Amino acid sequence: FLSYSCLSDLREDDVPPCTAENKPVIESQCNVLKSDKFKACHNLVKAEDFIQICIYDMCQYDGMKSALCDIVQVYVDTCRNHGITIKWRNSTFCPLPCPSHSHYTDCVSTCPSTCNDIFASSLCEKTEECTEGCECDDNYVLSNGKCVPLSDCGCRDDDNNYYSVSSFRRKFLAV
Secondary structure, eight states: OOOOOOOOOOSOOOOOOOOTTHHHHHHHHHGGGGSGGGGGGTTTSOHHHHHHHHHHHHHHTTTOHHHHHHHHHHHHHHHHHTTOOOOOOOSSSSOOOOOTTEEEEEEEOSSOOBSSOTTHHHHSOOOSOOEEEEEEOTTEEEETTEEEEGGGOOEEOTTOOEEOHHHHHHHHSOO
16 A cells, blocks of 8 residues: 655754854844835835845855845835835945046936947936945946946037047048
């Protein structure tokens, strides 16, 4: 006589690999998602699920701060998908490093101004879609992935061809 019941699961539970010393510290760090900063989203996205993932990941990676920042980012992105924007980064909590002549903002233009098109951001289709990131400081625009002074941008000829300052000098100012 064969029984077709399920076999018992002999695998270990997937418990976070924390030490007794670091677990309380990690739990308190992950519980930031329960704070008032994220309150606007609590009814739409359960923070508890993200907290459990955060605890597991931070224990797995020995309290690595980037694991905390990554899971908070996923929570904030999930909230944004539900129409809730949360300003959560600052200079001490998960700062986003920005290159020179740029700064962090919670909502960057999807089409930033560049030397090639300095009016791009003002002519860009205004959508509700935005993401956090770095944007160039005032009087700076993107050129080859770097923020450069507007004065370093080139120009266009009558055929709308763009010339960088250096190529313009070589082509038109060579004597």
